[in-house]
Amino acid sequence: DGGVSYGYSARGGWKDPYRETSGYILTTMYRAADALGDPTLADRALRIAHWLVDVQNADGSFANPNYGDEGIVFDTGQVLFGLVRAHERSADARFLDAATRAGRWLVDVADDDGRWTTHEHLDTPHAYNTRTAWALLALDRMLSDRALADRDHRRVARANLDWAVECQQASGFFTNAAFVAGEHPYTHNISYTTCGLQESGWILGDDRYVTAARRCADAALALLRDDGFLPGQITSAGRPAARYACLTGICQFAIVWAKWFDVTGDAKYQAASRRALGFVMSRQDLTSSNLGARGAIAGSSPIWGRYAPLSYPNWATKFFVDAALLQRGWN
Numbered sequence: 001d002g003g004v005s006y007g008y009s010a011r012g013g014w015k016d017p018y019r020e021t022s023g024y025i026l027t028t029m030y031r032a033a034d035a036l037g038d039p040t041l042a043d044r045a046l047r048i049a050h051w052l053v054d055v056q057n058a059d060g061s062f063a064n065p066n067y068g069d070e071g072i073v074f075d076t077g078q079v080l081f082g083l084v085r086a087h088e089r090s091a092d093a094r095f096l097d098a099a100t101r102a103g104r105w106l107v108d109v110a111d112d113d114g115r116w117t118t119h120e121h122l123d124t125p126h127a128y129n130t131r132t133a134w135a136l137l138a139l140d141r142m143l144s145d146r147a148l149a150d151r152d153h154r155r156v157a158r159a160n161l162d163w164a165v166e167c168q169q170a171s172g173f174f175t176n177a178a179f180v181a182g183e184h185p186y187t188h189n190i191s192y193t194t195c196g197l198q199e200s201g202w203i204l205g206d207d208r209y210v211t212a213a214r215r216c217a218d219a220a221l222a223l224l225r226d227d228g229f230l231p232g233q234i235t236s237a238g239r240p241a242a243r244y245a246c247l248t249g250i251c252q253f254a255i256v257w258a259k260w261f262d263v264t265g266d267a268k269y270q271a272a273s274r275r276a277l278g279f280v281m282s283r284q285d286l287t288s289s290n291l292g293a294r295g296a297i298a299g300s301s302p303i304w305g306r307y308a309p310l311s312y313p314n315w316a317t318k319f320f321v322d323a324a325l326l327q328r329g330w331n
Contacts (some may be wrong), residue, residue: 002051007313008292010303019055019062020072021315022048023079028318030085035325042089049086052079053098060101061109061119073109073116076102077132084138100148103139106132107152114159127164127177128189130196130209133157137203154204161200164193165212171238172219184233184241186307187249190216194256217256221272224253228279232300232307244305247283247297250276251319258326270330277323 003017004025029045032038057063061071062079080102087095109119116132117125133156140153167174177193178185194216201209219238224230230250231240254276261269283301288294297316299308308316 002047002054004048004314007308007311007316008296009312010293010310014292016065017051018064018314019052020064020075020078021313021318023052023062023075023082025314025318026052026082027085028321030089031325032321035328045082046086046090049082049090049095052082053094056098056102060098060103060105062102067121071105071109071119072121073106073119074121074126074129074132076106077129077135080106080132080135080139084135084142088142099139100143103136103150103153106136107150107156110156110159114156115163116156116160122180124179124181125163125176126179126189127167127174128192128196129160130164130200131192132196133160134196134199134203137200141203157200158204161197161209164197165208168212168215169236169238171236172215173234173236173238174216175236177236184235186233187220187230187246187253188307189249190220190234191249191252191256194220195252198256198259213256214260217253217260217269220253221257221268224272224275226275228275228277228282230276230279232305242306244307245279245301246299246305246307247280247301248299248307248313248316248319250280251297251316251323254280254323255319255326258323262326273323273327277320277327280320 004022006015006018008014026045026048029041033041057071062076063069063071064075080099083095083099083102087099111117116129120126136153136157140149143149167176174193177189194213197209198213229245232242232244232246235241254273257269257273280297284297285293286295293312296312297320299311299313299316303310
């Protein structure tokens with residue numbers, strides 16, 4: 001139907017399309033199409049975009065059918081990345097309309113302080129909505145280029161970015177970053193928060209957000225082993241809270257460090273990114289006869305680790321490809 005499967009599970013095979021991650025996988029398809037000179041990947045991105053418009057709620061939001069029909073802030077933000085990119089590449093007004101409506105919904109459901117405290121996974125505010133703020137700023141930038149800017153976009157984005165900075169501890173890590181309140185966040189959650197802060201800070205030209213992101217990037221780098229292993233969960237005090245690796249989060253931190261190398265030229269970030277991706281590649285099966293697993297990235301290592309156990313979620317591979325494409329530019 002055009003969407004991207006949630007992924008492949010050792011306990012049930014291929015799963016249904018997943019709206020949230022299909023949105024940002026679309027951007028990777030376009031990026032890979034350009035880098036690899038493969039127009040079929042751009043065609044695939046366009047198919048995803050049309051499917052996303054078809055499943056958009058009437059109020060502009062995007063839901064996760066596993067949790068009901070109501071829109072979810074984070075899911076809507078991640079789809080927004082794809083809608084913005086699809087319009088930039090195709091100039092199709094259908095994508096512009098869908099993106100604008102998604103952005104307006106994100107503004108409308110923010111509380112009086114501009115924060116996203118409702119319409120959230122498990123009804124819990126999350127610091128990793130910095131990534132949703134980044135999506136809203138990407139929309140604002142596109143609309144500004146077309147003289148269609150909405151001043152509420154930056155107001156709401158900043159409110160959530162400011163809150164995330166308040167959640168940052170002396171360790172460099174964050175409170176309120178886990179899926180479930182009171183649990184230790186996965187590196188997946190932490191890297192979401194970090195990436196959202198740095199990308200938003202670069203768009204806004206605001207060093208507060210960029211500095212906060214770099215503090216976390218450096219704190220995570222200090223926990224990276226020589227072989228590229230990073231603990232799958234880390235406490236807000238900066239202590240490892242798991243013996244398994246969240247491969248998804250390692251891929252994401254490989255992106256974070258790659259971006260910092262590109263910005264600063266500091267070789268420690270380049271080395272960290274390469275070590276991290278090297279660890280992930282050492283866990284990747286390139287020879288399996290099972291096409292559901294060959295080339296895929298598992299959620300955890302060992303695969304029965306707590307994050308996405310016994311499965312190969314699509315976004316693990318998406319972030320792996322993004323990191324690999326960044327490193328490809330160094331060769």
